[in-house]
Amino acid sequence: MPPLELVVPESFLFIPANLSYISFCFFISFLIYRLSRSFIVFFIALLGFLSLMYSDLIFKHVIKNYYEIVQKNRTIYSYPIKNDEGKIDSLSTVRVYNYPLYKSTLSQTEKDNIVRLHESYINKFIDITTVRYRFNKYIYNEKRVFLNVYKYDNSFLEDEKQKARYTITKVKKESYFKKLYEEFEYRFIDTNSNLIIGTAYSIKFLNSTNKLRNRFLYWSKEKEEEFNINSIQNFDTVYKKLFID
Structure with missing residues (x-):
């Protein structure tokens, strides 16, 4: 009689594997804190250990917050000329x-x-x-x-x-982290003066399965897509503020 083999699907191993790794990071960081007595050292150590497996996710959240908080309302430089009915040409x-x-x-x-x-x-x-x-x-x-x-x-x-008096162009910008995201910039141009009156961004976060967590923490392609950050943009907001409001 052939021996029975218990095969556990990788999807069932995903949660315990990642919880175990995160717990390990906290445990080692706590030991370092006990030696250094410094919360700063604790957070640096914790961030360093977590970055070994999740650095791209951390950077993506930083990039997302930067654009949504810092850049969201700083891309309108002037407003278009409108007629008495509030319409652009x-x-x-x-x-x-x-x-x-x-x-x-x-x-x-x-x-x-x-x-x-x-x-x-x-x-x-x-x-x-x-x-x-x-x-x-x-x-x-x-x-x-x-x-x-x-x-x-x-x-x-x-x-x-x-x-047309006003035109919108779209260009792809060079990214410092090409493997993490793609950035497109929309430029709102007054063709009479050839001046840019506003810009907008569109950020697409990229996925890959060539990371340590894919090999050791059971991150499948489906899990990468599930935890990846959705694309962000402020084109609709800038367009509305410039031309419609």
Whole structure:
């Protein structure tokens, strides 16, 4: 009769393994505290031991708090010019916001939806990017949607092909911790003066399974995704404060 083997799923070992390691960190740090009689030494030792397994999670939380607390409301430098109705002249979101298409062109219903969404704070037009998936590739096109009275007769414009007064661009920034997160910066630009009136950030925290805890503390790919920090951004806040409020 073959011997019976008890196989314990790794998911059941995750909690006891990590609790044991954290308890070990506290125990060793406490011993160091008893020798040094210094709480500062205790916290430094504890942080050092925890960092052996969880350094990336600690750094991600530090980065998240920095952007959400320090940078959140410091990225507006000036405000756009608005008319008597509180509307900006025009706006381009090309390559920043992609409107998905299911046909070759925008339908009238889709145009009406875009108009309803934007004409309360934009006077003349908004430039957008449309995207359509066809023949195993994405097809991008630029589309100008006229608003308010200009949607009925855009001949009111001095130049139908004039560039938008305000535009938003998106650039990828170099990160000091490339393995931890990706950062994109949105720039709100006044095209008349070519000045940046505001910026916004978008942070995506990255995952990997090539760490000590993956080998010794039963951190699977699913656990990494579960404990990873969600992406953060202040684009919506900056956009609303600049153009809508």
